[in-house]
Amino acid sequence: xxxxxxxxxxxxxxxEILILNRSFGKFLQEGNEYKISIxxxxxxxxINEIIEYAFRVKGIPAQVKLGDYDNIIQDSLKFNNSDLIxxxxxxxxxxxxxxxxxxxxxxxxxxxxxLFVKAQxxxxxINLKEAKLxxxxxxxxxxxxxxxxxKSKYFLFVEQLNSYLEEVSPLNIILxxxxxxxxxxxxxxxxNSRNYRYxxxxxxxDFYKSYVKYIQPIILSANxxxxxxxxxxxxxxxxxxxxxxxxxxxxxxxxxxxxxxxFHDVQNxxxxxxxxxxxxxxxxxxxxxDIDNVIENHTDMNISNDSIVLKKINWNDKVAxxxxxxxxxxxxxxxxxxxxxxxxxxxxxxxxLPEVVALQVPKxxxxxPTMFEKEVIPLFYNLSNSSNDIKKTKMYKDQYLRKLAKxxxxxxxxxxxxxxxxxxxxxxxxxxxSRIAQLTQKTNQFNLTTRRYTESEIKGxxxxxxxxxxxxxxxxxxxxxxxxxxxxxxxxxxxxVEIDTLLMSCRIIGKNIELALMDxxxxxxxxxxxxxxxxxxxIKTAKNIQVSDFYTKCGFQxxxxxxxxxxxxxxxxxxxxxxxISYVRVEDE
Numbered sequence: 001x002x003x004x005x006x007x008x009x010x011x012x013x014x015x016e017i018l019i020l021n022r023s024f025g026k027f028l029q030e031g032n033e034y035k036i037s038i039x040x041x042x043x044x045x046x047i048n049e050i051i052e053y054a055f056r057v058k059g060i061p062a063q064v065k066l067g068d069y070d071n072i073i074q075d076s077l078k079f080n081n082s083d084l085i086x087x088x089x090x091x092x093x094x095x096x097x098x099x100x101x102x103x104x105x106x107x108x109x110x111x112x113x114x115l116f117v118k119a120q121x122x123x124x125x126i127n128l129k130e131a132k133l134x135x136x137x138x139x140x141x142x143x144x145x146x147x148x149x150x151k152s153k154y155f156l157f158v159e160q161l162n163s164y165l166e167e168v169s170p171l172n173i174i175l176x177x178x179x180x181x182x183x184x185x186x187x188x189x190x191x192n193s194r195n196y197r198y199x200x201x202x203x204x205x206d207f208y209k210s211y212v213k214y215i216q217p218i219i220l221s222a223n224x225x226x227x228x229x230x231x232x233x234x235x236x237x238x239x240x241x242x243x244x245x246x247x248x249x250x251x252x253x254x255x256x257x258x259x260x261x262x263f264h265d266v267q268n269x270x271x272x273x274x275x276x277x278x279x280x281x282x283x284x285x286x287x288x289x290d291i292d293n294v295i296e297n298h299t300d301m302n303i304s305n306d307s308i309v310l311k312k313i314n315w316n317d318k319v320a321x322x323x324x325x326x327x328x329x330x331x332x333x334x335x336x337x338x339x340x341x342x343x344x345x346x347x348x349x350x351x352x353l354p355e356v357v358a359l360q361v362p363k364x365x366x367x368x369p370t371m372f373e374k375e376v377i378p379l380f381y382n383l384s385n386s387s388n389d390i391k392k393t394k395m396y397k398d399q400y401l402r403k404l405a406k407x408x409x410x411x412x413x414x415x416x417x418x419x420x421x422x423x424x425x426x427x428x429x430x431x432x433x434s435r436i437a438q439l440t441q442k443t444n445q446f447n448l449t450t451r452r453y454t455e456s457e458i459k460g461x462x463x464x465x466x467x468x469x470x471x472x473x474x475x476x477x478x479x480x481x482x483x484x485x486x487x488x489x490x491x492x493x494x495x496x497v498e499i500d501t502l503l504m505s506c507r508i509i510g511k512n513i514e515l516a517l518m519d520x521x522x523x524x525x526x527x528x529x530x531x532x533x534x535x536x537x538x539i540k541t542a543k544n545i546q547v548s549d550f551y552t553k554c555g556f557q558x559x560x561x562x563x564x565x566x567x568x569x570x571x572x573x574x575x576x577x578x579x580x581i582s583y584v585r586v587e588d589e
Contacts, residue, residue, distance in 0.1 A: 010209050010210070010213055014046070014049075014050075014205045017049055017050055017053050018049050020053055020057075021049045021052050021053035021056065024052075024053065024056040024057070025052075025056075027061075028061050028063065029061070032061055033061050033062070033063040034055065034060050034061050034062050034063065034083050034084070034223065035063055035065070035082045035083045035084070036051060036052075036062055036063065036064045036065070036082060036083065036084045036085075036086065037064075037065050037066075037067060037075070037079035037082040037084070037085045037086070038051075038064060038065070038066050038067065038085075038086045038087075038088065039066075039067035039071070039072050039075035039076060039079060039085065039086075039087055039088075040066075040067065040069075040070075040072065040087065040088035040089065040090070041069070041070040041072055041088070041089055041090055041093050041094070042069075042070075042088055042090045042093055042196075042200050042201065042202045042203075043069060043195075043199055043200045043201040043202075044066070044088055044201070044202075044203065044208070045066060045201070046201070046203075046205055046208055047064075047203075047208045047211070047212070048064045048066060050205070050208050050209055050212050051064055051086075051208075051212050052064050054212045054213070054216060055216075055219060058216075058220060058225060059225070060219065060220075060223050060225070065079070065082075067079060069200070070093070072087065072089055072120070072124060073120060073123050073124060073127065076123075076124045076127035076128050077127045080127060080128050080130060080131045081130075081131075082131070082132070083132055083133070083222075084132070084133050084134075084135070084219065084222070085128065085131055085133070085134045085135070086134075086135045086137075086215075087124070087134065087135065087136045087137060088137055089120075089136070089137065089139070090139075090202060091117070091139045091157070091158055091161065092143070092144060092202070093200060093202070094113070094117065095113075098154075099141075099143075099144035099154050100144070102153050102154050102157060103152060103153050103154065105153065110153065110157060113157070114157065114160060114161065117161055118161070118164055121161075121164065121165065121168065122168070125168065125169070125170060125173065128172070128173070129170065129172075129456075130460065131172055131456075132172065132453070132454050132456075132457055133172060133174070133218075133222055133383075133454050134172055134173040134174070135173075135174050135176050135215060135218065136165065136169065136173050136174070136175055136176065137175075137176045137178045138162050138165060138175050138176060138177055138178060138179070139158045139161050139162055139165075140158065140178050140179050140182060141154055141155045141157075141158040141159075142179050142182045142183070142187050142190075143182065143187055143190065143191045143202075170456060171454070171455045171456040171459060172454050172455070172456030172457070174218060176214070176215060178211070180214065181207065181210050181211045181214050182207070184210055184214075185204075185206050185207050185210045189204060189206050189207070190203060190204060190206070190207040191203065191204065191207075192204045216378070217378040217379070217381030218381065218383060220381070221381050221382055221383040221441055221442075222383050222441060222452055222454070223441075223452060224441055224442055224443070224444055224450065224452060225334075226379070226380060226381055226382055226383075226441070226442060227278075227335055227336065227337050227357065227379045227380050228278065228279055228331055228335040228336070228380075228442070229278070229279045229280075229281060229325065229329065229331055229335055229336040229337065230270065230273060230278050230279070230280050230281070230336075230337050230339065230376070230380070231281045231282075231283045231312075231321075231322055231325055231336055231337070231338045231339070232270070232280070232281070232282060232283065232338075232339045232340075233282075233283060233284050233318075233339065233340040233341060233342070233345070234282060234284040234286060234291060234294075234313075235251075235284065235286070235341070236341040236361065237339060237340060237341050237361055238253065238263060238266075238267065238282075238303070239251040239252060239253040239260075239263050239294075239300075239301075240252035240253065240259045240260060240262070240263055240365070243286060243290055243291070243294065244286060244287070244290065248290075248293065248294065248298065251294070251298075252300075253267065253298075253300045253301065253302075254300040259365055260300065262365050262366060262368050262369060263368075264300070264302065265368075265369040266368055266369055266372055267301075267302040267303050268302060269369065269372050269373065269376075269377065270303060270307075271302060271303060271307060272377075273376075273377065273380055274307045276380065276382070277382070278380050279309050279310075279329065279331075280303075280307055280308050280309060281308070281309055281310040281311070281312065281325050281329075282308060282310075282311045282312065282313060283312045283313075283318050283321050283322060283325070283338070283340075284312075284313050285314070285315055285318075286313050287313070288311065288313040288314070291311070291313045295308070309329070310325055310328060310329065312324060312325060317348070318338070318340070318345050318348070318349060319348055319349055319352045319353055322336060322338060322349060322353060322356060323353070329506075330445075330506040330507070330509060330510075331506055332355065332444065332445070332543060333353055333355035333356050334355040334356070336355075336356045336357070337356070337357045337358075337359065337376060337379055337380075338356050338357070338358045338359070339358075339359050339360075339361065339376065340358070340359075340360060340361070341360065341361040342360075343360060346358045346359065346360045357379060359371075359375055359376065382438060382441075382442075383437070383438070383441055383454065384434045384435070384437040384438035384441060384454075384455055413583075416511055416512065416583050417582075417583040418477075419476040419477055419478070419511070419583070420476055420477045420583075421474065421475075421476045421511060421513065421583060421584045421585065422474070422475050422476065422585050422587070423472050423473065423474050423475075423485070423513065423516065423517070423520075423584060423585065423586040423587070424472070424473045424475075424586075424587055424588070424589040425470060425471070425472050425520060425586055425587065425588050425589060426470070426471050426472075426473075426588075426589045427468055427469065427470055427471075428462040428468065428469050429469075429471055429589075430459070430462060432471050432483055433455050433458050433459050433462070434455055435471075435482075435483045436453075436458050436469065436471055436483070436486055437453055437454055437455040437457070437458045439483070439484075439486050439503060439505065440452050440453040440458075440486070440501065440503070441453075443503045443504070443505060443506070444541070444543040444544065445506050445509065445543055445544060445546060445547075446503060446504040446505075446506070446509050446514065446544070446546070446547055447501075447502075447503040447504075447541075447544050447547070448499070448501070448502045448503065448536070448537070448538050448539070448544070448547055448550065448551075449500065449501055449502070449537055449538070449539045450539060450541050450544060451500065451501055451539075453501075461488060465491075466490060466491050467488065467489060467490055467491070467500075468488070468489040468491075469486070469487075469488050469489075470486070470487040470488070470489070470521070470524075471483050471485070471486055472484065472485030472486070472487075472517060472586075473485075473589070474508050474513060481505070481507050481508055484504060484505035484507055484508045485503070485504045485505070485508065485513065485514075485517055486501060486502070486503050486504075487499060487501065487502050487517065487521060488500040488501035488502075491531075492535065494530055495530060495531060495532045495533055496531070496532075496533045496534075496535055497525060497531050497533070497534055497535070498534075498535040498536065498537075499534065499535070499536040499537070502514075502517075502536070502550075504517075511584070512579075512581045512584065513581075513584055514550065515553075515554070515579040515581050515584075516579070516581040516584035516586055517586070518554050518579065519578050519579055519580065519581070519586075520586045521534075522534070522573060522576045522578070523578075525573060526573055531573065532572060532573055532574070533570060533571070533572050533573065534556075534570070534571050534573065535568065535569070535570050536551050536556060536568070536569045536570070537566055537567070537568050537569070538550070538551060538566060538567050538569070539566040540566060551569040552569075554571075554576075554579070555571055555575065555576055555577055556569035556570060556571045557569060557570055557571065
């Protein structure tokens with residue numbers, strides 16, 4: 001079994017990557033691979049092992065296949081059922097030596113070339129309209145003619161084609177700005193001029209390693225591995241200084257001081273993450289009264305209580321506090337990023353909570369904002385962003401209030417009845433595509449099949465008569481949880497329907513909402529006089545063990561099973577016994 005590993009492939013030699021990757025390959029299970037296809041008009045064989053290893057160490061069973069050389073259009077048809085397609089379409093190889101020849105072309109010839117490339121782009125996009133996820137590298141002029149002061153014809157040619165890409169790329173295609181990768185590595189170190197001249201192998205190993213690191217957040221998000229919680233220390237992390245020793249007036253986070261401006265910038269970066277839906281928690285060995293005083297009254301403090309979901313301000317060890325955050329927010333430890341200035345605290349979390357990504361504030365303070373941008377922000381990348389993310393801080397605060405209220409009741413039924421849970425159901429709601437895709441990409445615990453879908457795939461389901469996408473918004477007396485439940489149905493024949501996906505956000509687990517949703521589903525299907533049977537599947541993962549008996553609880557019969565991985569179930573609608581969760585009300589929106 002492949003386990004997530006934090007080893008940085010960027011620091012390894014290519015020969016070391018080859019050896020390590022092949023050892024990981026022994027653990028791949030047939031039928032469980034994350035299939036990546038690379039199609040290109042250059043030779044890029046060296047990226048294979050780099051990309052496989054980079055994701056295998058993150059727990060993703062990546063398997064890469066290369067298309068034929070300079071066969072992009074045909075390969076876009078051949079590989080369109082892959083989990084991920086990466087396209088290297090290099091304009092310099094469109095015509096032998098185009099990067100230099102184009103400077104001698106008249107405008108008519110350039111316009112003809114532009115029309116030709118646009119037509120190829122259109123064909124590729126048509127061929128890939130059903131593909132799950134495509135990364136298309138934008139065209140770059142950085143490797144050639146970089147010394148020209150004036151804008152060369154090659155530069156303008158590339159610029160015009162990139163504008164067209166931005167204009168026509170569909171939902172399932174993400175445009176990758178390779179200029180950023182080249183800028184990081186350097187144009188000289190990115191290109192292998194000798195290999196390109198003699199074998200059309202344009203890029204170096206250093207470029208490929210940097211490229212894979214750049215796209216890594218996208219693939220992690222597509223596989224449900226983006227982070228959700230930022231747990232951060234205060235002293236010398238949110239501000240310069242130690243509050244208990246230096247005092248309220250001496251800590252620094254102001255733009256007016258050299259070191260204070262560093263922490264001012266980092267606070268703004270943190271707030272940008274909060275705006276994107278990241279859950280912010282404070283974990284500090286301090287007196288809570290002193291910390292609250294800084295948050296509420298310090299004129300240089302940018303972060304307010306409105307942005308903070310939980311505070312673990314005490315003298316307990318941080319391992320215990322982070323574990324409590326995981327329990328109270330009902331998120332996995334592998335969803336948490338911990339940031340602290342102390343090497344002792346970071347090391348203890350790394351050793352005792354290896355699932356948590358623990359990072360240390362740089363010793364050279366001026367590197368802190370850059371480190372935050374490079375190492376922290378990419379961990380929280382979301383393939384699908386939604387308006388729900390903006391409300392997430394309030395939603396988790398409401399969840400905390402629910403937990404406090406729960407302690408007042410002697411039994412769980414009394415507590416659940418007091419919540420006044422209301423569910424609004426919708427079918428094929430186009431405005432919710434982004435949030436629905438995000439749920440499939442991020443939900444792990446209550447997820448019966450853990451199938452990950454992109455926005456384009458969800459849109460495709462909604463437009464396909466063989467599918468129905470049921471989405472559920474949940475609210476109670478404490479507030480609105482937003483769209484937090486999902487069922488995707490596939491009509492397999494005239495009488496049967498299969499539950500392709502059934503999932504709920506961790507925010508609404510533990511309230512028997514799933515049972516009310518099953519009642520709603522059966523009632524909806526009974527209105528369709530032709531449907532008589534429901535088929536379902538449970539695919540076991542490391543995180544969804546808690547739902548292994550869900551279908552049995554609902555009265556489904558197991559029809560076959562694979563002990564290692566999954567089980568299939570079936571129920572006739574006439575045999576279904578309604579569970580009648582009286583304190584949950586489900587209504588059509």
